[in-house]
Amino acid sequence: MSVIIGHASINEKGGTRGGAPGDQTGGEVCKRSWYDKNWDVLLRPKRYELAISTAKICADVISNNFVGYDQKNRNSLYFYMKENGFNLSKINKPLSVDCSSFMTFCAISAGVDKLNYKTNAPTTRNMTKMFVDTGEYEGFTDKKYLTLDKYLQIGDILVSVGHHTVMVLSNGEKVKLYPERMALYEGEVSARSLCVRKKPKTGETLYYLFSGDHVYIYEIDKNTNWYNISGKRDEWVSNNYIKLK
Numbered sequence: 001m002s003v004i005i006g007h008a009s010i011n012e013k014g015g016t017r018g019g020a021p022g023d024q025t026g027g028e029v030c031k032r033s034w035y036d037k038n039w040d041v042l043l044r045p046k047r048y049e050l051a052i053s054t055a056k057i058c059a060d061v062i063s064n065n066f067v068g069y070d071q072k073n074r075n076s077l078y079f080y081m082k083e084n085g086f087n088l089s090k091i092n093k094p095l096s097v098d099c100s101s102f103m104t105f106c107a108i109s110a111g112v113d114k115l116n117y118k119t120n121a122p123t124t125r126n127m128t129k130m131f132v133d134t135g136e137y138e139g140f141t142d143k144k145y146l147t148l149d150k151y152l153q154i155g156d157i158l159v160s161v162g163h164h165t166v167m168v169l170s171n172g173e174k175v176k177l178y179p180e181r182m183a184l185y186e187g188e189v190s191a192r193s194l195c196v197r198k199k200p201k202t203g204e205t206l207y208y209l210f211s212g213d214h215v216y217i218y219e220i221d222k223n224t225n226w227y228n229i230s231g232k233r234d235e236w237v238s239n240n241y242i243k244l245k
Contacts, residue, residue, distance in 0.1 A: 002033035003149040005158075006058040007166035008102040011069045019070040022094030028069040029062050029097065034149040037164055041128045042145040043137045043157040046216055047183045050136060051155025053110035058167045060088050061102070070096035075121055078105050082116075099165045100124050103157050106167065112136050124165050131157070135214075150174040153182070183216035187227070191241035200226035200236040215242065 008029045011019025023029055045051040061067050067077055073096040084090035086109045097105060101121035108115050114134040115122070122130045131137040137157075144151050146158070150172040159165045189209045198204040200221035209215065215237070219228035225239045 003152050003168055003172050004031055004170040005034050005166040006031050006055075006062050006169050007164070008069045008097045008099045016069075016071045016098070018072070019068060019096070020094070021068060021070065021073065021076065021096050023065040023068040026065060029067050029102065031059070031062055031169065034152070034168070036147060037158075037160045039146040039158045040141070040161045041159045042140040042142075042152075043128065043131050043159065044140060044153065045155045045182070046136055046138060047186060049184070050107075050110055050112070051153065051182060053155075054106045055154045055167060055169050057088065057106045057109045058102075059169055061091070061097075061106070064088075064091050066091050066093060067095050067097060069098060071098045072096075074098040074101040075119075077101070078108070078117075078121060081105070081109070100127050103127065103165050103167060107131070107134075107136075124159055125162055127165065128159055128161070148172075183218050184220070185217040185244050187215050187217055187242040187244045189213040189215065189237075189241060190243045194237055194241045196229070197226075197236045198234050200224045200228070206235060209237065217242070217244075 011028055012024035013019055077095040077097045078101060080095055100123050104115055104121045112134050115130065128139055132139050151174050152168045152172040153175050154168060154171055156168040157165060189211055192211050194209045195205045196207050196209060198206055201224055215229045217227045217229060226236045227239050227242055229235050229237055
């Protein structure tokens with residue numbers, strides 16, 4: 001079974017401009033099965049919470065036919081919701097997005113404040129750099145992510161530069177067997193200096209972190225409550241000196 005994606009696709013006239021606000025056909029902003037569009041980049045949230053939140057927001061907007069597709073008015077959803085605190089229940093008038101402004105809206109609504117803008121949302125030509133620069137996303141160009149759907153995870157964003165972008169709303173078949181580790185939380189070092197240990201207890205020191213350093217937390221040891229901050233390697237810090245964000 002193919003992975004499900006969500007995207008802003010096309011207006012009621014079968015084009016990209018000149019459509020009426022709102023979803024006139026029920027398919028302008030929609031879900032569908034994954035397809036190969038010569039994807040160039042996969043943007044993956046570093047935090048599990050962000051991945052789940054953005055996917056839920058994407059699905060919720062899709063289910064609301066007040067939101068349709070139109071490139072000319074691509075920012076209308078964002079500016080209207082900015083005035084309403086990004087409360088999705090306030091989407092009660094016809095509005096528009098295009099593919100990249102939709103992905104940006106989902107990320108901002110989930111708390112990626114660095115993507116907020118004053119005039120125009122990122123496009124598929126510059127969104128990869130802008131998303132990665134927030135520190136919340138990693139970019140991947142591995143062929144397995146771009147040509148197959150079985151390694152895709154909820155919250156992933158696929159980008160075809162200059163063409164299209166979509167969000168992944170379900171996990172691929174290989175994710176359960178070979179999960180890509182994703183952070184549970186993010187935090188900041190509160191101690192003047194903090195030892196990073198090889199195991200979740202005092203012992204061998206690998207290196208030091210310092211006050212204000214930013215970390216992602218991938219696992220919590222059930223016995224000591226220490227945090228794993230490496231994702232793939234054994235790098236642990238005491239939970240007493242990390243302030244969760």
